[in-house]
Amino acid sequence: xxxxxxxxxxxxxxxxxxxxxxxxxxxxxxxxxxxxxxxxxxxxxxxxxxxxxxxxxxxxxxxxxxxxxxxxxxxxxxxxxxxxxxxxxxxxxxxxxxxxxxxxxxxxxxxxxxxxxxxxxxxxxxxxxxxxxxxxxxxxxxxxxxxxxxxxxxxxxxxxxxxxxxxxxxxxxxxxxxxxxxxxxxxxxxxxxxxxxxxxxxxxxxxxxxxxxxxxxxxxxxxxxx
Amino acid sequence: xxxxxxxxxxxxxxxxxxxxxxxxxxxxxxxxxxxxxxxxxxxxxxxxxxxxxxxxxxxxxxxxxxxxxxxxxxxxxxxxxxxxxxxxxxxxxxxxxxxxxxxxxxxxxxxxxxxxxxxxxxxxxxxxxxxxxxxxxxxxxxxxxxxxxxxxxxxxxxxxxxxxxxxxxxxxxxxxxxxxxxxxxxxxxxxxxxxxxxxxxxxxxxxxxxxxxxxxxxxxxxxxxx
DNA sequence: TTTTGTGTAAACATAACGTTAACATGGAAG
DNA sequence: CTTCCATGTTAACGTTATGTTTACACAAAA
Numbered sequence: 001x002x003x004x005x006x007x008x009x010x011x012x013x014x015x016x017x018x019x020x021x022x023x024x025x026x027x028x029x030x031x032x033x034x035x036x037x038x039x040x041x042x043x044x045x046x047x048x049x050x051x052x053x054x055x056x057x058x059x060x061x062x063x064x065x066x067x068x069x070x071x072x073x074x075x076x077x078x079x080x081x082x083x084x085x086x087x088x089x090x091x092x093x094x095x096x097x098x099x100x101x102x103x104x105x106x107x108x109x110x111x112x113x114x115x116x117x118x119x120x121x122x123x124x125x126x127x128x129x130x131x132x133x134x135x136x137x138x139x140x141x142x143x144x145x146x147x148x149x150x151x152x153x154x155x156x157x158x159x160x161x162x163x164x165x166x167x168x169x170x171x172x173x174x175x176x177x178x179x180x181x182x183x184x185x186x187x188x189x190x191x192x193x194x195x196x197x198x199x200x201x202x203x204x205x206x207x208x209x210x211x212x213x214x215x216x217x218x219x220x221x222x223x224x225x226x
Numbered sequence: 227x228x229x230x231x232x233x234x235x236x237x238x239x240x241x242x243x244x245x246x247x248x249x250x251x252x253x254x255x256x257x258x259x260x261x262x263x264x265x266x267x268x269x270x271x272x273x274x275x276x277x278x279x280x281x282x283x284x285x286x287x288x289x290x291x292x293x294x295x296x297x298x299x300x301x302x303x304x305x306x307x308x309x310x311x312x313x314x315x316x317x318x319x320x321x322x323x324x325x326x327x328x329x330x331x332x333x334x335x336x337x338x339x340x341x342x343x344x345x346x347x348x349x350x351x352x353x354x355x356x357x358x359x360x361x362x363x364x365x366x367x368x369x370x371x372x373x374x375x376x377x378x379x380x381x382x383x384x385x386x387x388x389x390x391x392x393x394x395x396x397x398x399x400x401x402x403x404x405x406x407x408x409x410x411x412x413x414x415x416x417x418x419x420x421x422x423x424x425x426x427x428x429x430x431x432x433x434x435x436x437x438x439x440x441x442x443x444x445x446x447x448x449x450x451x452x
Numbered sequence: 453t454t455t456t457g458t459g460t461a462a463a464c465a466t467a468a469c470g471t472t473a474a475c476a477t478g479g480a481a482g
Numbered sequence: 483c484t485t486c487c488a489t490g491t492t493a494a495c496g497t498t499a500t501g502t503t504t505a506c507a508c509a510a511a512a
Binding site for chain 1: 325327328329330343344346347350400401402443444445446449
Binding site: 386387421423444 | 488489490491492493498499500
């Protein structure tokens with residue numbers, strides 16, 4: 001459910017709008033970043049790799065549509081959500097915006113509540129599709145979609161159970177999982193396995209990770225840390 | 227890639243609206259079905275299992291919001307797209323609609339073009355497999371229009387299923403596709419094929435490509451890389 | 453010291469996949 | 483209409499990766 005706060009980049013040349021939107025999305029728990037023109041939007045997007053980009057259509061130094069086209073042409077922005085924001089209320093722009101590859105389109109004057117709802121709806125849709133989110137902790141990333149664990153950029157391959165085990169522990173860093181909990185989450189409630197099964201898998205994960213990030217809490221269980 | 231025309235169910239109590247929307251969406255190649263009230267919408271949805279449902283909010287025998295809540299509570303409609311259609315132009319309804327689990331919200335008076343664009347945008351997002359777009363990865367080109375795969379300029383011929391399989395995997399490089407996903411995307415939801423069918427096709431693709439770019443993730447599925 | 457819980461290595465069991473060959477089917481060519 | 487060929491599918495068997503158990507060593511707590 002939690003994972004990490006999603007990053008949202010908002011680009012608009014009107015400071016008032018930036019502020020009111022930032023405030024409202026921030027209140028919802030999103031990490032909000034801003035840009036005040038098209039070029040800055042592209043720049044910040046490349047660095048931040050946000051999950052969602054909200055683009056005003058009318059901006060100096062590249063319009064929202066141009067920014068969208070440029071970003072969409074790059075592989076790393078294929079899946080990024082994009083919402084257009086605009087004063088133009090004519091449908092031609094709306095159609096063009098959506099066909100450029102935007103995921104939604106909101107007309108000014110903007111109601112913060114409506115925008116927040118639309119943002120939530122978009123994320124709901126996308127998340128339910130991509131079962132599971134990527135976990136990032138320090139230099140370790142755990143991506144259940146690509147089924148990939150990365151340490152300092154080095155990809156490494158875990159077996160299915162190993163991955164599920166690590167993903168469970170890392171989903172709540174610091175929290176101790178009882179052996180029972182681990183069993184029911186990773187192995188399922190009806191499966192009966194021996195005592196040492198968990199240890200062995202823990203060991204394999206530790207071994208493959210190379211980093212010491214799974215702590216034993218004797219008599220209780222295991223937790224993921226650092 | 228074709229698979230099948232997507233099914234869209236439209237529920238509205240105004241025959242004129244049903245007709246104009248049906249016509250416009252039909253022209254886009256969708257299979258359009260209609261219902262004239264809430265109960266009929268639910269009934270037809272259960273039988274048709276459409277990919278998208280467009281619901282008027284104000285309908286006799288259950289409002290659009292009620293229909294949405296009922297359907298969303300069932301597992302088979304978790305991933306179904308839902309768009310609300312309404313004359314109410316106040317934001318309270320809009321917010322409520324989106325929070326009920328709708329994916330979009332279009333206000334009347336409806337512009338058919340805008341609606342069609344929004345429908346297309348939604349499907350684009352969900353499929354996110356850029357229908358009909360040439361994929362280029364490294365020295366490999368996959369052109370679904372010409373139905374052609376090129377490696378270092380050498381054209382090679384794949385059979386239909388082989389091509390669809392490759393195209394699916396390559397559409398999201400790095401992402402692991404579960405065997406289930408592959409089955410439903412390439413073979414369709416209602417076809418029943420044996421366990422080894424996918425393997426055999428994977429093998430044929432690997433063989434024809436000559437390059438090792440399809441990785442097995444045991445117990446999970448396959449992914450395209452490099 | 454004894455007890456309890458965990459780490460480790462190796463052996464074992466098995467599920468998942470690869471590979472091949474045979475059969476089925478549908479359309480094209482004759 | 484028949485034959486042929488490409489494709490799709492299934493079945494059988496081999497292979498490997500993965501999961502599990504066993505056995506024992508070790509450490510900390512009682």
